[in-house]
Amino acid sequence: MGICQGKCRKGRRDETSDDSRERTRSRSAPSHSRGYTREKNSVIEGLILDSLRAIRSLVENDQEPPEELFKLHSIADQDDGWIQIVNSMVQVVPIDEALGPAVITLLLDDCPLPNKETVLRLSRHFDLSRKNHCTSTKDPRKQRNICIVLGFLAEKLSGPSSVGILTKGTLDFLISNLEEGTEPVVTLFSLIALEKFAQTSENKITIKEDLKKAGDPLIKLEKKIGSENLIEAQVGFCAQWCLDNLFLIEGRKFSYETVDMSNINAMLNTRDVSEYLKISPDGLEARCDAYSFESVRCTFPVTEGVWYYEVTLLSPGVMQIGWATKLSKFLNHEGYGIGDDEYSLAYDGCRELLWHNAKSLYIPYSCWSSGDTVGSLLQIDSSKVTFFLNGKTIVDSSVVFKASSTEYFAGASFMSFQQCRFNFGSRPFLHPPKDIEFKCFNDHASLTDQERIVLPRHLQLEAVRNMSIKEDSCTICFDQKAEVRLEPCGHNGFCKTCALQLTECPMCRGVIHHFLTEPP
Numbered sequence: 476m477g478i479c480q481g482k483c484r485k486g487r488r489d490e491t492s493d494d495s496r497e498r499t500r501s502r503s504a505p506s507h508s509r510g511y512t513r514e515k516n517s518v519i520e521g522l523i524l525d526s527l528r529a530i531r532s533l534v535e536n537d538q539e540p541p542e543e544l545f546k547l548h549s550i551a552d553q554d555d556g557w558i559q560i561v562n563s564m565v566q567v568v569p570i571d572e573a574l575g576p577a578v579i580t581l582l583l584d585d586c587p588l589p590n591k592e593t594v595l596r597l598s599r600h601f602d603l604s605r606k607n608h609c610t611s612t613k614d615p616r617k618q619r620n621i622c623i624v625l626g627f628l629a630e631k632l633s634g635p636s637s638v639g640i641l642t643k644g645t646l647d648f649l650i651s652n653l654e655e656g657t658e659p660v661v662t663l664f665s666l667i668a669l670e671k672f673a674q675t676s677e678n679k680i681t682i683k684e685d686l687k688k689a690g691d692p693l694i695k696l697e698k699k700i701g702s703e704n705l706i707e708a709q710v711g712f713c714a715q716w717c718l719d720n721l722f723l724i725e726g727r728k729f730s731y732e733t734v735d736m737s738n739i740n741a742m743l744n745t746r747d748v749s750e751y752l753k754i755s756p757d758g759l760e761a762r763c764d765a766y767s768f769e770s771v772r773c774t775f776p777v778t779e780g781v782w783y784y785e786v787t788l789l790s791p792g793v794m795q796i797g798w799a800t801k802l803s804k805f806l807n808h809e810g811y812g813i814g815d816d817e818y819s820l821a822y823d824g825c826r827e828l829l830w831h832n833a834k835s836l837y838i839p840y841s842c843w844s845s846g847d848t849v850g851s852l853l854q855i856d857s858s859k860v861t862f863f864l865n866g867k868t869i870v871d872s873s874v875v876f877k878a879s880s881t882e883y884f885a886g887a888s889f890m891s892f893q894q895c896r897f898n899f900g901s902r903p904f905l906h907p908p909k910d911i912e913f914k915c916f917n918d919h920a921s922l923t924d925q926e927r928i929v930l931p932r933h934l935q936l937e938a939v940r941n942m943s944i945k946e947d948s949c950t951i952c953f954d955q956k957a958e959v960r961l962e963p964c965g966h967n968g969f970c971k972t973c974a975l976q977l978t979e980c981p982m983c984r985g986v987i988h989h990f991l992t993e994p995p
Contacts, residue, residue, distance in 0.1 A: 770888040782918060796849050
């Protein structure tokens with residue numbers, strides 16, 4: 476379960492009116508602002524660090540949010556207090572804390588949104604320009620955290636406000652961080668910030684022009700894919716994604732046109748994924764840069780026997796890796812993913828938890844780290860799931876999923892800024908289980924040429940726009956033929972697959988007793 480949804484904000488929202496949440500910041504309250512500016516920085520910094528520690532322990536929806544969040548929210552009610560909190564976060568959130576980037580966005584999201592003028596004040600305070608970009612000789616913590624803040628504001632204040640925030644100094648700062656010699660972690664979050672700014676079309680045009688003037692640095696960064704330095708590998712992934720989806724260069728082929736898919740028979744399913752998850756052109760790597768809990772399942776379901784797959788972590792934060800049936804729900808904005816319903820089970824090595832049905836079991840071992848390999852063994856006949864970390868058994872679980880079918884899929888869910896690479900058997904496993912025979916997906920699955928293609932999002936949208944739907948298509952999935960009539964209400968227009976998943980009629984909300992197949 477993602478820590479940013481339904482946990483830290485729920486309690487505060489129960490006690491805070493919508494009016495105060497959406498208050499306009501065009502007028503400051505001078506007396507209160509002066510009071511907040513007199514607040515010692517060390518006090519606010521202490522609250523932020525205490526929040527960072529407390530948030531790690533938040534795992535249930537009904538848990539009370541940390542008291543520190545209420546205090547920070549109170550301070551942030553005024554412009555000066557908000558600026559002071561953001562500046563303190565930039566200064567103190569550690570670069571080696573796995574939850575650091577996600578907590579920055581969580582704390583910002585928990586505070587009332589600023590207006591454009593307040594954000595511009597913050598930008599002037601940062602004094603961003605090309606001259607203060609982060610080289611390898613500087614401490615990257617402040618620059619990385621600034622990039623995270625900029626990316627958050629660009630997304631939350633999209634439109635004219637986002638255009639106003641992207642000043643020449645800010646754009647020069649972000650693009651100069653793409654140069655050789657910049658700390659990789661700063662390059663990574665500069666790329667993500669540019670991506671967030673590009674969600675506004677005017678910004679996208681401006682960024683693309685400046686990238687061209689800078690010699691298209693994304694082309695060089697793309698070559699870092701597969702680097703042994705895992706931060707650089709993430710930079711390469713994000714650069715490639717931007718080149719395929721946002722900042723297209725004339726004459727450059729899309730990555731899906733150049734990747735070798737001949738040996739890949741099982742991959743992440745681009746048709747069974749929540750909306751903001753990024754998937755690599757070979758379908759084996761996934762990354763989340765959204766402020767939601769994104770999930771995906773594998774293309775190949777298993778029904779019997781013993782099966783194993785591995786995941787290599789490129790980042791050390793919150794991910795839930797495991798198994799799910801088709802009935803498992805992806806509620807990304809509510810923070811529900813793999814392991815958060817009765818139809819799935821997952822391991823989260825960042826918080827050392829085993830998840831099933833949105834309940835967690837503490838697994839005392841050690842937190843996973845970047846570069847670690849998570850293995851998962853499913854023994855269907857004995858209803859047993861085993862999780863491994865670098866070849867060592869972490870936990871055995873005998874949880875039986877509730878399902879009307881017996882198809883099990885490998886799956887995972889991702890918090891913000893997390894990335895990992897899956898191995899379904901297309902290459903040798905790093906830590907295969909010993910003393911037990913198992914199967915791998917790649918040896919038994921198959922994909923059509925069309926199913927192997929991971930299209931950039933703009934091409935996916937174009938394909939949807941050009942799609943022709945037959946008149947007799949199911950009104951729910953628009954994929955299969957409508958041939959079912961629901962009884963006793965008599966409504967029709969549904970396929971068998973969708974009808975099997977219904978408990979009440981979507982037209983009249985009447986209870987379904989049975990359904991009949993209509994003659995052709």
